[in-house]
Amino acid sequence: MTPEQEVREKGALAKQAAAELAHASTALKNEALLAMADALCERQEYILEANREDVQQARENKVSEPLIDRLMLNEDRIRSMAGGLRQVADLPDPVGEIVQGWRRPNGLEIRQVRVPIGVIGLIYESRPNVTVDAAGLCVKAGNAVILRGGSDAINSNRALTNVIATAAEGVGLPKGTIQLIQSTDRAAARALMRANEYLDLLIPRGGAGLIQAVIQNATVPVVETGVGNCHVFVDASADLKMAEAIVLNAKTQRPGVCNAMETLLVHQEIAAEFLPAVGARLQQAGVELRGCPRTHELLPEAKPATEADWDEEYLALILAVKVVDSLEEAIAHINRHGTKHSEAIITRDLNHARTFTKEVDAAAVYVNVSTRFTDGFEFGLGAEIGISTQKLHARGPMGLRELTTYKYIIYGEGQIRT
Amino acid sequence: MTPEQEVREKGALAKQAAAELAHASTALKNEALLAMADALCERQEYILEANREDVQQARENKVSEPLIDRLMLNEDRIRSMAGGLRQVADLPDPVGEIVQGWRRPNGLEIRQVRVPIGVIGLIYESRPNVTVDAAGLCVKAGNAVILRGGSDAINSNRALTNVIATAAEGVGLPKGTIQLIQSTDRAAARALMRANEYLDLLIPRGGAGLIQAVIQNATVPVVETGVGNCHVFVDASADLKMAEAIVLNAKTQRPGVCNAMETLLVHQEIAAEFLPAVGARLQQAGVELRGCPRTHELLPEAKPATEADWDEEYLALILAVKVVDSLEEAIAHINRHGTKHSEAIITRDLNHARTFTKEVDAAAVYVNVSTRFTDGFEFGLGAEIGISTQKLHARGPMGLRELTTYKYIIYGEGQIRT
Numbered sequence: 001m002t003p004e005q006e007v008r009e010k011g012a013l014a015k016q017a018a019a020e021l022a023h024a025s026t027a028l029k030n031e032a033l034l035a036m037a038d039a040l041c042e043r044q045e046y047i048l049e050a051n052r053e054d055v056q057q058a059r060e061n062k063v064s065e066p067l068i069d070r071l072m073l074n075e076d077r078i079r080s081m082a083g084g085l086r087q088v089a090d091l092p093d094p095v096g097e098i099v100q101g102w103r104r105p106n107g108l109e110i111r112q113v114r115v116p117i118g119v120i121g122l123i124y125e126s127r128p129n130v131t132v133d134a135a136g137l138c139v140k141a142g143n144a145v146i147l148r149g150g151s152d153a154i155n156s157n158r159a160l161t162n163v164i165a166t167a168a169e170g171v172g173l174p175k176g177t178i179q180l181i182q183s184t185d186r187a188a189a190r191a192l193m194r195a196n197e198y199l200d201l202l203i204p205r206g207g208a209g210l211i212q213a214v215i216q217n218a219t220v221p222v223v224e225t226g227v228g229n230c231h232v233f234v235d236a237s238a239d240l241k242m243a244e245a246i247v248l249n250a251k252t253q254r255p256g257v258c259n260a261m262e263t264l265l266v267h268q269e270i271a272a273e274f275l276p277a278v279g280a281r282l283q284q285a286g287v288e289l290r291g292c293p294r295t296h297e298l299l300p301e302a303k304p305a306t307e308a309d310w311d312e313e314y315l316a317l318i319l320a321v322k323v324v325d326s327l328e329e330a331i332a333h334i335n336r337h338g339t340k341h342s343e344a345i346i347t348r349d350l351n352h353a354r355t356f357t358k359e360v361d362a363a364a365v366y367v368n369v370s371t372r373f374t375d376g377f378e379f380g381l382g383a384e385i386g387i388s389t390q391k392l393h394a395r396g397p398m399g400l401r402e403l404t405t406y407k408y409i410i411y412g413e414g415q416i417r418t
Numbered sequence: 419m420t421p422e423q424e425v426r427e428k429g430a431l432a433k434q435a436a437a438e439l440a441h442a443s444t445a446l447k448n449e450a451l452l453a454m455a456d457a458l459c460e461r462q463e464y465i466l467e468a469n470r471e472d473v474q475q476a477r478e479n480k481v482s483e484p485l486i487d488r489l490m491l492n493e494d495r496i497r498s499m500a501g502g503l504r505q506v507a508d509l510p511d512p513v514g515e516i517v518q519g520w521r522r523p524n525g526l527e528i529r530q531v532r533v534p535i536g537v538i539g540l541i542y543e544s545r546p547n548v549t550v551d552a553a554g555l556c557v558k559a560g561n562a563v564i565l566r567g568g569s570d571a572i573n574s575n576r577a578l579t580n581v582i583a584t585a586a587e588g589v590g591l592p593k594g595t596i597q598l599i600q601s602t603d604r605a606a607a608r609a610l611m612r613a614n615e616y617l618d619l620l621i622p623r624g625g626a627g628l629i630q631a632v633i634q635n636a637t638v639p640v641v642e643t644g645v646g647n648c649h650v651f652v653d654a655s656a657d658l659k660m661a662e663a664i665v666l667n668a669k670t671q672r673p674g675v676c677n678a679m680e681t682l683l684v685h686q687e688i689a690a691e692f693l694p695a696v697g698a699r700l701q702q703a704g705v706e707l708r709g710c711p712r713t714h715e716l717l718p719e720a721k722p723a724t725e726a727d728w729d730e731e732y733l734a735l736i737l738a739v740k741v742v743d744s745l746e747e748a749i750a751h752i753n754r755h756g757t758k759h760s761e762a763i764i765t766r767d768l769n770h771a772r773t774f775t776k777e778v779d780a781a782a783v784y785v786n787v788s789t790r791f792t793d794g795f796e797f798g799l800g801a802e803i804g805i806s807t808q809k810l811h812a813r814g815p816m817g818l819r820e821l822t823t824y825k826y827i828i829y830g831e832g833q834i835r836t
Contacts, residue, residue: 019753023776104798108787117809118779196633200809215614219633221640221810242832249834335437357827358441361536369526369830378835379826380522391535391618391823392639393811405809408797409775412787414660416667417796 003188006181007146011198013176014119014144020174021142022116026093029140032168032177033089036136037082039167040160044078050159051128058152066256070127071153081132084383088136091382094401095142109411114404116142118200121192122385123148123214125206128156134205135164135178137385141403144177146199148192150206151184158182193218203398205386208313223393225386228258228341229313230371233330233356235347236269242368243346244278249370250344252285256315258387259342259374263310263320265330268294271323275299279321287317294323310337327352331359338362340389342371363389363396421606424599425564429616431594432537432562438592439560440534444511447558450586450595451507454554455500457585458578462496468577469546476570484674488545489571499550502801506554509800512819513560527829532822534560536618539610540803541566541632543624546574552623553582553596555803559821562595564617566610568624569602576600611636623804626731641811643804646676646759647731648789651748651774653765654687660786661764662696667788668762670703674733676805677760677792681728681738683748686712689741693717697739705735712741728755745770749777756780758807760789781807781814 001009040047051073058068094114101111120143124130131147138145149157161180168177181188193202193214201221204214208227215224232250234243250261266274271294279289279299289295290309291302302321309320310333324330334343344366345356353367364374374396376384381399388394394402419427458465469491476486512532519529538561542548549565556563567575579598586595599606611620611632619639622632626645633642650668652661668679684692689712697707697717707713708727709720720739727738728751742748752761762784763774771785782792792814794802799817806812812820 019777019779022779102798104796108791108796110797215637221642221808223810224639239832245832245834253835353829359437361437361440362825364826364828367827367829368832369828370834372835373526373828373833374826378522378526379528380520390639392641395823396826405813407780408782408792408814409785410782410787410791411771411785414657414663414786415791416663416788417671417790 003181003183003185004191006183007188007191007195008198010146010176010179010181011119011195014146014179015198017174017176018116018118018144021139021144021177022118024142024173026095028172029093029142030089031171032139032173033085033136035167035171036132036164037085039163040078040082040085040132043163044075047078047156047159047163048073050155053155054153063152071156073128073156077129081129084133085136088140088383091140091400093140094404099406106415107412108415111409112406113409114401115407117403117405119144119146119198120403121146121148121195121199121202121220123189123192123202123204123206123210125150125210128153128160130205131157131160131180132164133383134385135161137383137400137403139168139173139177141400143403144179146179146181146192148181148189154184190217193220196220203386223386223388223398224390225388226258227313227339227389228260228387229262229311229337229339230259230342231263231265231334231338232261232344232346232371233265233324233334234267234270234274235327235345235349235352236267237348237352238270238346239348240270240274240277243274244281246344246346246368246370247278248281248285250372251282251287251319252317253372255317257372258313259371260315261319261371262312262314263322263337265322265324265333266295267327267330268323268325271295272298275321275323282319285317287319289319289321291321292323295321313339327355331356334360334362340391341387342366342374344369344371363387421601421603422609424601425606425609425613426616428564428594428597428599429537429613432564432597433616435592435594436534436536436562439557439562439595440536442560442591444513446590447511447560448507449589450557450591451503451554453585453589454550454582455503457581458496458500458503458550461581462493465496465574465577465581466491468573471573472571481570489574491546491574495547499547502551503554506558506801509558509818511558512822517824524833525830526833529827530824531827532819533825535821535823537562537564537616538821539564539566539613539617539620539638541607541610541620541622541624541628543568543628546571546578548623549575549578549598550582551801552803553579555801555818555821557586557591557595559818561821562597564597564599564610566599566607572602608635611638614638621804641804641806641816642808643806644676645731645757645807646678646805647680647729647755647757648677648760648762649681649683649752649756650679650762650764650789651683651742651752652685652688652692653745653763653767653770654685655766655770656685656688656764657766658688658692658695661692662699664762664764664786664788665696666699666703668790669700669705669737670735671790673735676731677789678733679737679789680730680732681740681755683740683742683751684713685748686741686743689713690716693739693741700737703735705737707737707739709739710741713739731757745773749774753777753779758809759805760784760792762787762789781805
């Protein structure tokens with residue numbers, strides 16, 4: 001079977017499954033999620049053995065230890081995936097909600113009703129837990145899902161999908177609800193990107209390279225996720241203790257994630273007081289600083305930043321630092337270099353807080369909060385399938401509701417147009 | 419200037435305008451809409467003269483009379499465009515609405531606030547009124563718009579855009595709020611489809627060919643609009659008088675639009691009673707019938723339908739007719755051949771109504787109503803920029819609200835993640 005054939009066959013099966021899933025009861029979907037969780041724990045040995053193959057292969061390919069750590073499964077991680085599925089079972093079902101409804105003067109009764117999207121494709125890299133998390137969210141929102149993970153995790157993903165798909169079908173969800181593209185050929189990913197006949201939505205999750213490849217090549221509707229060149233702006237009126245704690249948190253608590261800070265902007269009025277103090281603490285935490293000329297004067301140990309640094313998503317213990325003359329300069333810098341993900345101002349000035357939240361164009365704009373909170377769990381959505389950085393359909397963390405759409409249902413008694 | 423340069427320059431200017439427009443007051447936007455309306459009336463002679471050039475050119479190119487009629491402007495049509503702008507000024511401004519908001523256990527105050535999308539591109543054909551309608555809706559929702567009309571209407575579109583853009587800037591909206599791509603080269607349309615740096619959304623409006631070209635070539639987010647292979651299913655329990663009136667209306671009231679019926683499905687139990695009666699009336703109205711074998715037995719004057727007829731959007735006085743055995747067969751036929759636009763059942767059976775609305779996958783599903791109501795005005799949205807047939811972002815008629823997105827604004831007092 002060619003990769004294209006595999007995508008066509010699985011696409012057709014998913015479309016059939018989606019038609020049935022769209023009116024599956026909440027009780028049945030929850031039963032499936034719990035059965036999937038139980039099956040993960042019961043078939044742990046089978047999953048770990050498959051994962052060991054991937055890890056061994058990665059070692060032979062001289063993959064770096066942090067990447068091997070992302071790939072590796074153990075009892076704890078499997079238990080945590082199962083726990084995630086049980087949490088999703090506990091979340092309210094978004095399907096069937098009447099979003100709004102009204103009656104027209106001619107008597108038409110219009111209801112806008114929340115329904116599943118249909119068939120969702122997911123192209124992702126590395127961490128095998130995405131396989132289970134994404135499948136759980138898609139099932140709860142009534143969608144069929146076609147997964148395409150990275151080739152380095154193919155054995156783990158096969159085992160995981162096999163276990164959860166079998167469990168879901170075992171309680172009565174249709175065949176084709178959860179499917180993995182087995183081919184690791186790039187042609188399979190390309191076929192998925194152009195499977196307009198079958199896919200209603202494709203979500204890429206991974207590095208900037210993967211996301212760009214999907215945007216450039218896809219003809220199916222895409223939600224762009226995750227690239228985060230996030231800024232913290234410390235205003236002249238900031239509580240500097242608070243600013244220091246937030247800057248440290250946003251940069252160092254987990255530097256490899258999309259909502260970590262990549263550039264620090266500091267108002268010139270407080271730069272001489274703030275930068276040496278925060279700079280010392282950042283360096284203690286192992287952060288490499290790259291500064292503009294004014295930063296360099298105050299922090300001689302900072303390397304000079306180049307223009308490219310303002311656009312870089314380091315995902316590492318590196319921080320670009322710039323002293324700005326004003327709130328306006330900070331906003332202009334963010335709107336020019338940001339990726340519309342998460343942006344924060346630290347200020348005590350009401351007008352500045354209002355201007356910043358109004359004029360900064362990003363999915364999440366924070367006042368006196370670390371950027372690290374842009375996350376489905378932290379927002380209270382229960383879970384997320386990714387963080388959208390585009391403006392269409394959904395912005396920021398995408399939970400269950402963002403995995404649905406709506407249809408209009410209209411009742412009448414013979415109305416015609418004149 | 420090359421077409422690519424024109425798109426880049428106008429894209430950059432639109433992006434700048436959008437940043438300012440995003441926080442323009444409702445009063446200013448309404449003032450602009452009224453000024454645009456006034457200017458259309460005042461500069462009527464200038465617009466009509468430009469339009470006469472297009473019409474003359476079309477006549478020289480032997481364009482058909484119906485198409486020339488779509489292209490032609492007159493005093494009435496200009497007055498109607500101006501009236502449309504005044505109506506949009508009267509509609510509520512969707513920007514600034516707090517869609518939802520909540521407080522997290524850690525004290526974060528999260529608000530989801532409605533904001534403009536940013537820069538919207540529109541690629542469309544023929545009718546010059548789209549230029550004015552689309553510009554008005556985009557301005558009211560706080561978006562900058564880049565218009566790319568058909569080459570046959572280029573002089574009319576230039577005059578119209580010139581008049582309304584000047585009026586909008588005259589009251590203080592930023593330069594670049596409303597722009598027309600002057601180049602009629604296809605390269606300009608292609609550049610617009612790939613202008614990810616500038617465009618947040620591209621909407622194609624026109625025939626199936628135009629829409630497919632955009633879907634196949636665009637890398638910017640697209641909302642697919644308009645293709646409607648709509649069905650009416652007359653169930654066994656239907657009120658046949660009502661069914662007849664709805665079928666006549668859905669097919670003949672305005673056959674050239676996307677929400678007109680293209681295929682009639684009739685339950686076998688009532689086919690012998692219903693088809694001869696409705697067939698006669700349809701033929702009186704000049705409708706050519708193409709039927710399945712069972713239809714042909716009851717309506718010998720119907721031509722035989724081929725498989726291709728079930729997928730055809732005629733946009734003309736032609737109707738495909740099929741007798742089906744059951745509700746289930748009707749739903750399966752619609753989900754296989756429909757374009758997810760508008761679908762109707764005529765029935766007195768509660769269960770059938772519920773099953774049809776649940777299982778038919780379309781933007782608008784009707785019970786005992788003509789499909790012709792899928793329209794922004796008829797839904798009470800005030801106006802529409804198009805009818806979405808995809809599932810991402812918006813489904814069905816897209817009014818002002820569907821031309822917006824949201825951002826999260828989060829206030830705290832120093833929260834960090836642990």
